[in-house]
Amino acid sequence: MLFRKIESLIENHFRSGSKKILLVDGARQVGKTYIIRHVAQNMFENFIEINMIEDSLGDRLFAEIRTVEDFYLQVSMLAGERMQKKENTLIFIDEIQAYPHLLTLLKFLSQDDKFTYVASGSLLGVTLAKTTSIPIGSIRKVRMFPLDFEEFLFANGMNETVISAMRQKFDKLESLEESMHDKMMDLFRKYLLVGGMPDAVNAYVQDKNIRSVREIQSEIHEYYAADASKYEADRRLTIRRIYDMIPSNMENKKKRIVVQNIENKRGKTFRDYQEEFEYLINAGVVSSVQAISNPVFPLIESAGKNLLKLYLNDVGILTGILYGNNIRAILDDQPSVNLGSVYETVVANELKAHGYKLFYYDNRSKGEVDYLIDDYNSLSTVPIEVKSGKDYSIHSALNHFVNNEDYHIKKAFVLSNERTAQQKEKILYIPIYYIMFFHSDAG
Template sequence: MVLKRKIYAKLLEWKENSQGKKAIMVEGARRIGKSTIVEEFAKKEYESYIIIDFAKKDKNVEEFFNLYLNRLDDLFMMLGTYFSVKLIPRKSAIIFDEVQSFPQARAAIKYLVADGRYDYIETGSLISIKENIQDIVIPSEERSINMYPLDFEEFAWALGEEQLIDYIKNCFEKRETLERGMHNKAMHLFKQYILVGGMPKPVSLFVESGKDFTGVDAEKRDILKLYRNDIMKIKAQYRSKVLAIYDQIPGLLSQHEKRVVFKNIQEGSYAEQYSETFFWLSDSMISNECFLCSDPNVGLSMYEDRSYVKCYMGDTGLLLSHAFDENELLESEIYRQILNDKLSLNEGMLYENVIAQMLVANGHKLYFYTHYSEEKHRNDIEIDFIISNNSKLKYKMFPIEVKSGKRYTTNSLTRFKEKYKARIGEAYIIHPRNLLIKEDILCIPPYMTICL
C-alpha cells in the first residue's frame, strides 16, 4: 500500500515554484519510503517519467552518462529507448533513485537543469557522508528536503483516523481537554505508534493485517540489520566507535540523564574522539542527536556544547526491537501485553525517544539543558528539550519536560522558568494525562506534540 505522506505537498510546492530551474533531492534513512513516494508523485503529477535505480549498478545506464553527457539529445534518446518511455519536454520527470551509488549523475544535475527540458528528482541515503561526495561538486541547482519515518499524524492517517487528528489540533488551539473517550482512543493509538514506529513497511503490515503485530517485529529487525551492515561498510578509522554507540543507544536511553558518558563507553575516551561517530549516525538519519545548550536563548545553536550529547533512535519502533536481544523476536502477544500495560517496560526511554522523533519531524533541532548545583552536589535543573522559532512567538524559547508517568514534580521546569523568565514563550510538560494548565505550564498528552 502507498501511504499518505506530508512530503508529497513539499514536492508539489517545489514543482510549482521551481518550474524546472531546480532539481530536488529527497534525503533520508534507509527504508523510510523515499523511492515509493517520489515514484507515486511522478506517476500522478507528470505525463511520463523514468526512474533510474543506481543501486542496481546497471552498467548500460552508467555508460549512457559517461558517453553522452555532452550530447543531451543522445542521452535522452538512449534513456527513453532503454526504459521504453516517451519523454515529453516540461511534462516528464527523471528520477535518480539512490543517486549516492553513482555520484556522477548527481554532478550532472547542473547541466541537466540548465537544459530545462525535464524535472529531476533525486533520492539518497547517507548521501551527505563525506566519502560519498568527495569527488564531486554539489550542484547549486539542487534543493534538498529531509524525509523522516511517518510521524504520529501520518500514522493516524494510515489507520483512517484523520478526524481524530483534526479534533486533537482543534483542542490544542483552544487549550481544551479532549472528551475522555477521545483522549483514551488517542492514547491507545499513540501507544500503537510507539510499538510499531513509523517505518513504512512495518506500518503497512500492521494496517493490512487488521492491527496485528505479527510480522511487524521481524520487519523492524530486518531494517536494524540493514543499518548494521551499512555501518560495517564505513571507514575502519571510526567504524568501531559508530558500532559501539549504535549498539548502546537503548542502554544510554535507559539511564536517568540519558546523555552519553564517553568514559563509560571506553575507559579514557572523550567527546572529541566521537565527533565523526555522531556525524555519521545523525547524517545517515539513523539517530537524532540532542546537544546541551549551555546558555539557552534564541539562536540555541550559538550556545550548543557538543561535548554533552544525547543520542535518540531515529524511529521509536526500531528502538523497541533494538532494546531486546537481537535473536529474540517479539511475538504479537508480547506487543499486546505492552500495549495494555501488562508488561513492565522502560516507558521513559520510549516516551522521550518518540517525543524527540516527533519534534525532529516538525523541523526542530534538539537541545537539552542541565544546571549543576554546587550546593546540592547534583543537577537541580534538567530540561529534556528546548525548541525555538515557534511561528507565533518568535525570538522566544520553549522548554519541554517529558513525563511517562501520571505522577511527577515540576521543580526543574519551575526553576528554569524563574531563571530565564524573559526568554520563554511557553513551557510544556508532555504527560500521559489529558490537557491541563498547571502553574502557568501547559501540560499536554504526547499525541499533541504534533502541534508544537
Template sequence: MYRVLKRKMLETLRAWRASKGAECLLIKGARQVGKTYIIAEFGRLDYENFVSIDFIESPELKEVFDGPLDADTIYRQISLVVPGARFVPGKTLLFLDEIQECPAARAALKYLALDGRCDVVASGSLLGIRFKEEAAKASVPVGYEREIVMGPLDFEEYLWARGYDAESIEGLRGFFESRAPVPSAVNHKMMQMLREYLAIGGMPAVVSAFMESNSFAIAHDEQRSLLASYLDDVARYAEAPERVRARACFESLPRQLAKENTKFQYSVVESRGTARKFGSSVDWLVGAGMVRRCQCVTAPQFPLAAYEDGSKFRLYAADTGVLMAMYGFEMLEAVVNNKLAGPMKGGLYENLIACMLAAKGVPLRYWRSQKGDREIEFVTDSSDASVVPVEVKASRGSTVSLNDMLERPDVNLGYKLIDGNVGQDDKKVTLPLYMAMFLG
C-alpha cells in the first residue's frame, strides 16, 4: 500500500467548487501523475455522494452516452448501471475518468454543467492526441468546462512527503524574499533534498515507493515500470507511422541533454534526421505530456510570445525520475552524491528547473544569440512589462550572458541559480537551485 501524498490539487479542486458557475472541471495531465487518486479523495472528503466512472476499467459504461445527452437521461442511465449511484443536488460529485476514451461524454459536459444539480469533474490522459483523432465524433463543450493541468509532485510537495511542513518552507521563502543568506546547514540540507528530488522525480508511485522503502533500488524499479508504460502508450496510441519515430525522439533525450547546445536536434535522433520526418512525432510527445517544449525566442523582449522561433526549441522530460530510468540505476547514485560533471550535469539540472518552472505555470522559453555566443536558459515575462532572465549553473560558473543582459535598461532583474547560497549584486540575484520553486 502506497503512502498518502499531500497534493496542492486538492485545494485547487476546493477552490473550483467554491467559485464555479455553470461549468464542469477537466483535469488534464500525463498518465500516472495522480489525477484519479486526488479526485477520488476530493469526492470522499467533500461530498456526501461520490459516483465514479472509469472508461478504461469499464468500457461498457460508454454506452451510457450513446443516446440523448441531456442531464436527466444521463443521470437515469448511470443510476441503472452503477450500483449505489445517488445524485443528490448540491451533495454529489460525478467523476468521469479517462474521458478521452468516450468523446460523447466530453460533449455531454455542456449539458451536465447547464443542469447544475451535481458537480462534475472529468480527467484524462492523452487528451490532445485522442480528441484530435476523434474530433469528428463529438464536439468539445467550449465555455462549459474549466481546464486544469496536473503534473507530478513539485519540489514543495516532495518536501511535504519527506516530512517538511508548510512553516519550514515559508521560512525558506523568507530568505528568498529578503535576499538574505540561508544558514549553511539548512542550505546544505536543501541542496541534498533537491538532488534527491532530481533522482527520484515526482511521479506518485515512485515517491511513495521510496518513502516506504527508503531504497533507491526499489524507486528505480518503479521508474523503469513507468518508462515501460509510457513506451507502451506510444505503441498503443500513436498512429502507425509515428510509433517508431516518436519512440526514437523520446529515447534521444539523454543524448540531447548531454550536448553543449541543448537545442533539440533531429540529427541526434537519426543521422540526417529532419523536422519534416520527426516534427509531428515531437508534437505527439508534447501532447501526451511525456516531454515539455522550451521555445527559443529571437529577442529577449516583452512580450516574449511575439518573438518565438518555432523552428528552434529544447525538449525536457516531464519528470526527471522517468529520465533516470532511461540512464540506468548508476545515474541515481551519481546525482544524489553530486558526482556528475560536464554538459551532462548542466543539461540534467536544466531539465529539473524546467520542471520546477512549469509546475508554477511559467511558459518555458530560452534565448540564444544569433552568433551562438550568448544564451540564457530561461526567460520569463514580468508583470512590469520587462523580461526576467534565469540562468542555471549546476555548480558556480561565470555568468557572462546574464551579466550582458542585465546591462540592458529594459531588464530590471535577473536570477542566477547555483549550487550555492543567496546573494544580490545590483540587478543580479543569486539563488540556490532549490529556490526555483519560488519563481513565477
C-alpha cells in the first residue's frame, strides 16, 4: 500500500472525537476513496460506505432525503445491522457532490452526533462553490492531492530515517554527498515521468513499464477533460479548450493564459472566462498561480485578477503529453530539451500540496519571478526561481526583485539541478528536490 500523509490526518480527526464531519475534497483518481476506506476498516468495527453517484444512477434512495430521520431510514435499508454507536460505526458518504442537498444535511447529522461520518467528492470544490448553504461550522474540509515527491520516495523504498536526515541537511543549508545527490536526481527525474497519481505510481513500482504508466495517465487526463465537458452547455467547450491549452501554454515564455487565444476572439477579457477558470481550479485538476502587482506581505492583498497561470495537477500527465513514451528526454537531461515548464509544474504542485497560496511577479521592464510565497514567521514575501538548465546563477529579474528595498525581501530561493546548497547575500541556492521540505505555516 502507498504511504499517504493524509492518512494520519484522517486518523487523528476520528480519534479526536470531533463532532465536525471530515469532508475530503480532491480531483478524481488521487486516492480519496481508497485511503478513507483503508483507515475506516482499521479503526471502526462497523463501516458503511455509500457511493452517491452509484445511487443516482440506480435506486436513487437518497435523491429526496432532507431530514436526519429519513437519512437513517435509507441507510438502515442497506446496512441496518451495522448501525450501532458513534464510537464503532463510521458512515462514509462517497461522491457526495452527486446530491448537493446532502451537504446541507451534514450540519444536522453533525448536530445529531449519533454516528461518525466522513464524506468525499471528486468535483466537490465545484459543488461547494455553487452551494449557498454550506454548513461551515459543522464540517472540516481538507483537500487531497496526488502523491508529492516525498510520498513518491516512500513508494520507491526510501525510509523515514533517510528522508529525516535530508530534511536536517535542508534546514542547515547543507549539500548532500555526491552519490546521494545523484540518487535523488535519478528519483526526481523518474517522478517527472511517473507523477503522483496512485494508479500510475503503483504501475511503475510493480512493472517499471512506461507504456502502462502512460496509458493510465492518458486515461485520467481524458477523465478530467470529460468531467469539464459536463458543465453547462454554453461553457463546457470553453472549459475543455482552456484545459487542453495548458500544456502548450507551458511552452511559451510567459506561460500564462492568453485570453485572446481561448476562442480566437478579440476584445475578450479575463472576466469573460472567470467562471471557466474557477471551474478548473475548484475541480482540483489545475494549480493556479495569480499575478501580483505589489509584492509585499501578505500577498493576497495585492493579487491581480487579470493575469493567471494554470499548471496541470500532475507532472506525469504533463510529460506524457509532451514526450509520450520517450523517457530519454527526461532521464538523460538532454540539452536540446527545455524542461522549464516541467520543473515549474512540479514546484507549483509541491507548494500547493504543502499549503501555500501561489503567486508570481511580472514586470514589463524588470522581468518575471516564477513564484512568490508568504513567510508567516518573518512576515515577508519569499521569491522562488526555478531553473532546469546549467545557467542557474543567471536571474536578473530575481536580482532586481531582491534588491528593491520597497519589497522588504529577507531571503529568496533558486531551485536547480546543482548539488551545492549555498547562500549568496539574500539568495539561497538549493537542489530542486529540496522543494519537498517547503511547508506553509499559515494558520
